[in-house]
Amino acid sequence: MKSINIADQPWLSMRRTISITVDGIRYRLFRASVTVAVIVVAVAFLMNILAESLIKRSVASNTRERIDTSRVIYNWSAKLSSPGSQESIIIEVANCSPDSDLYRETQRFAAMNDEDMAAFQTHAQKIVFIFDFFNSLDYAKRRAMIHTASGLEILNRLRSPENMEQFKLALSRIRSVHFDMSYDELDAVLAKGPEIRKQIGTIITARRKAIAVINKTLKGKTVLEKLATADGPFGDTIRQAGFIFDADQTAPLVADQAQRLLDILALEESMEERPTRQLIAQQANILPADVNVMMMWKYLDGKRFATRYLEKMQEAGITTEGLAPERLVDLAQGRKENAALLRAERLTLDAGKGVLGLGERLGWLLFVSMLVCGIGITNAMMMAVTERFNEIATLKCLGALDGFIMIMFVLESCFMGIVGGIIGAILGGVIGLGRMLAAFGVNFLGAIPIGDIIVGMLMSVLLGTILAAVAAVLPSFKAARLAPMEAMRVE
Amino acid sequence: MAETTPQSDAAQKNADRRIIIRTVGLKKSYLMKGVLTEALRGMDIEIFQGEFISVMGPSGSGKSTFFNMIGALDSPSVGRVFIDEVDVAQLTAEELAYLRCHKIGYIFQSYNLIKYMTALENVTTPMAFGGVMPDEARSRGMGLLDLVGLKERWHHRPIEMSGGQQQRVAIARSLSNNPSVLLCDEPTANLDLHTGQEILEILQRLNKEKGVTVICATHDHRMMNICDRLMWIRDGKIDRIADRSDVHIEVGGIDGH
């Protein structure tokens, strides 16, 4: 006779558990792949937004750097032509870092020791803070506080007690505006006004003298023409005049950019001649009168056209010394790159603020996509488990332990989460990369934050896996704890 | 008729037999969408070790519900189920799993095969839970499929099989861990006369040769020939219990009237 001796059901070894689970996934490959597909889409969506955000952020800082670099020539030709205004000097000093050439140069012109220079900069920063505050106000509020004053006039105006009262009164009445500087500090800034004015005066005088030294060496040439040789003797002249002009980095950069600018100007001028204009008209298949500079640059991008263009320039009697077809192509491409830079600057205007420095809009988008990803995965996983309540119940009837069922679902959902997550992260990353390259152009390839993107991918995979696991475990835990037939009855 | 049998006789006969399943005041009601259905309304029965008992009753009378209770697959609303004199309600989750895996074989009315597994995998799953190694499980599983005449179809999924074939897989699965008690919910319902007969013979052999206790819900008249006792359920209550020998005389008394 068969009798019943009840004992504890043994736990299956992990190996057996895994092999049963893997078999299960294999058998249900189609259904599992549908769930994985949802995870792929959700993670890809999140990863796409993340990758694009990270690339935008990085492109933004890269752009700013490159735009700054491309403007070095303008800074220097301006500096060698004019000593600058009081306001421009204050803003310059406030914004430069203490180890920059500009900082040391200003200190030299102002003949200050380190301590005074540091105090001067701190002060300049406070003044800029005040400028920025008033600049951020709309016209009505600004008028209520300081009438129509602007720039340094503001400080002059506030020095009079009644104007100060007006400012304070207006400030206390306009609730939405906050002036994050105490009145004591503001008074101190105002009190130092004459001293600052004197110091700036010293700087301007010193700069004017330096410019006079430079002017003597120009001998009929323009500053720009001279700057084209800034990596040579003219660089020494600039340094002797008292400017700090780095010979290793700044000088070659300035010289190159100056030459470029001169060449560009020469080419744009050459377009006015008949032979050159006709060549462009011919190429564009339009009347010579309709030709414009943009067309010239467009066609100069090709070497064959550049060669013919040079011939036409000679025909028109323009000197083409130092200009080779390659140079023309290079200049045209440089202009294109500049246009790309400007476009990138426009596209990344909102970067730098908000979550992760991604900008308000991107940060918000990222948050929403995280939510969508989370809901998508949770929903898919919960559905996948709930439709298997019947199976869970059957397995329990056949002697499966609650723990086995839990482990099975944890393993399975992790597996699906990892596979879906990896595919999704790669997909989203690649799409993001492609889209951003299309938007900014290949010359931003170097600005792509590979490290950040990989970290983002790992985070996305992890998020997908955890969400999938949690979303699967909750319902399967519920099913595993029920009596088998109770689980069978759950719809 | 059962009433004609002297009570003392039956009592005498049963006294020295071991009770393997006993229910006391068993009630089960389902609450579905606010409607309370009383599926079992107080059942007291003793089932002896090694006996073959047929459970009969019209559709909806509570046979499947009763099986779920004595098979420790669902918890009663009121009352107790004792399996080998142990109160099922007292068992831990591990002990329940062991009981379901090794000691009780279930043939469900709706088969409850796992859709994505082949016939063989369905049969070997309880073995896997019982800790049987894959190779051994495979050969034993093939043996069981052979027993129910489905050896050639071991790699078919339930969806690729007829109702009767699925039922036979379910029968093979119920035997996978050599159970002591076999709970069969209409095991021959979908089988032709011949196959049904074969299954009945298998059940009978298990019962006679291996001493497996067989509890069988059925509408199949042939079951009467091989069972020891018959039990009629009506509206969630035991209508009548009788030894086969007493019923056998009365031809056509199968529905208890």
Ligand SMILES: Nc1ncnc2c1ncn2[C@@H]1O[C@H](COP(=O)(O)OP(=O)(O)OP(=O)(O)O)[C@@H](O)[C@H]1O
């Ligand atoms: N999950 C459920 N929810 C609600 N009521 C149920 C549920 N399962 C069964 N019932 C009800 O309990 C009663 C008994 O059902 P049960 O399935 O036990 O009958 P049965 O005797 O097995 O019938 P059949 O011969 O048709 O299989 C029926 O009235 C049925 O409606």
Ligand SMILES: [Mg+2]
């Ligand atoms: Mg039934």
